[in-house]
Amino acid sequence: xxxxxxxxxxxKLRAQVKKDKGSQRQLDLTTGILDHFNSLHSVDYWPDKKIxxxxxDDDQKDINSSFSDVGLVNGVIMFSPSSASKCxxxxxxxxxxxxxxxxxxxxxxRRWTRxxxxxHRAVQKDLLYAEKxxxxxxFRVKKTPDGRPSWEKNIAHVVQVEHEGTAFQLxxxxxxxxEYTPDGSTVGFEFKTKSTTIAAVGDFKMxxxxxxxxxxxxxxxxxxxxxxxxxxxxxxxxxxxxxxxxARPDMRAFYIEVKDEDxxxxxxxxxxxxxxxxxxxxxxxxxxxxxxxxxxxxxxEVGL
Ligand code: SF4
Numbered sequence: 013x014x015x016x017x018x019x020x021x022x023x024k025l026r027a028q029v030k031k032d033k034g035s036q037r038q039l040d041l042t043t044g045i046l047d048h049f050n051s052l053h054s055v056d057y058w059p060d061k062k063i064x065x066x067x068x069d070d071d072q073k074d075i076n077s078s079f080s081d082v083g084l085v086n087g088v089i090m091f092s093p094s095s096a097s098k099c100x101x102x103x104x105x106x107x108x109x110x111x112x113x114x115x116x117x118x119x120x121x122r123r124w125t126r127x128x129x130x131x132h133r134a135v136q137k138d139l140l141y142a143e144k145x146x147x148x149x150x151f152r153v154k155k156t157p158d159g160r161p162s163w164e165k166n167i168a169h170v171v172q173v174e175h176e177g178t179a180f181q182l183x184x185x186x187x188x189x190x191e192y193t194p195d196g197s198t199v200g201f202e203f204k205t206k207s208t209t210i211a212a213v214g215d216f217k218m219x220x221x222x223x224x225x226x227x228x229x230x231x232x233x234x235x236x237x238x239x240x241x242x243x244x245x246x247x248x249x250x251x252x253x254x255x256x257x258x259a260r261p262d263m264r265a266f267y268i269e270v271k272d273e274d275x276x277x278x279x280x281x282x283x284x285x286x287x288x289x290x291x292x293x294x295x296x297x298x299x300x301x302x303x304x305x306x307x308x309x310x311x312x313e314v315g316l
Contacts, residue, residue: 221268
């Protein structure tokens with residue numbers, strides 16, 4: 013496997029991971045997932061009918077599933093891991109169905125998100141092909157009781173929570189739940205794209221995983237009972253085609269271990285917003301999170 017990896021610059025990626033310092037576990041998992049993708053992307057392989065059909069079935073399930081099927085309880089505020097790091101007031105406005113600002117998305121911005129979504133799906137497909145193509149895959153996608161890959165709508169569910177006497181519900185799904193084959197442990201997989209330049213995933217600009225993405229893992233931990241996560245970033249922009257072996261790495265991986273204090277911190281935040289929701293008192297603002305907030309007009313009216 014190592015010869016496959018070196019052909020695609022995997023040795024350089026491993027050296028970069030080592031520079032990020034950390035435990036042996038962190039090193040094993042982060043180098044492991046990058047090797048996993050690089051090994052797959054170093055070989056040619058034919059389409060597999062079963063895998064392709066599985067992905068079509070998944071898409072079909074997505075189309076046919078309804079948000080109302082998931083078992084949410086009426087009148088109980090809901091939170092999702094993907095928005096766990098957002099401003100408390102924004103989450104309050106969302107829960108109370110406050111009118112959003114009209115946001116104009118430029119065509120190139122829509123293509124930006126379209127490309128990211130497509131890469132996201134391609135990476136999930138890679139995970140299935142890696143299991144089939146690689147002689148000793150380091151990761152396998154865990155399967156649901158009905159044999160589907162453990163990701164997206166296949167694992168979407170709701171958990172009812174009572175924290176410090178306040179009730180709320182968590183709803184979400186993940187990019188994938190993986191088995192790390194050397195020891196059979198369960199690892200959450202979260203995939204993110206960067207679309208600006210290859211430097212966005214370089215070790216100068218990216219010293220660690222985004223704190224928002226780490227908080228998201230705490231939410232997944234509450235929903236799925238997983239403690240270890242790999243957050244993998246891929247730059248959609250690549251280095252020059254002609255660079256070959258010298259090309260700058262386009263993927264980074266970070267290992268996150270969610271601890272009790274991380275889960276408690278998030279539960280405290282959700283409970284605080286939930287209390288506001290039930291009492292009607294508008295939640296506190298966090299002005300460091302305003303960039304993509306769709307409630308700026310209403311927030312300004314409310315003031316501090
Ligand atoms: S505008 Fe900023 S402070 Fe106000 S709700 Fe949105 S994110 Fe929070």
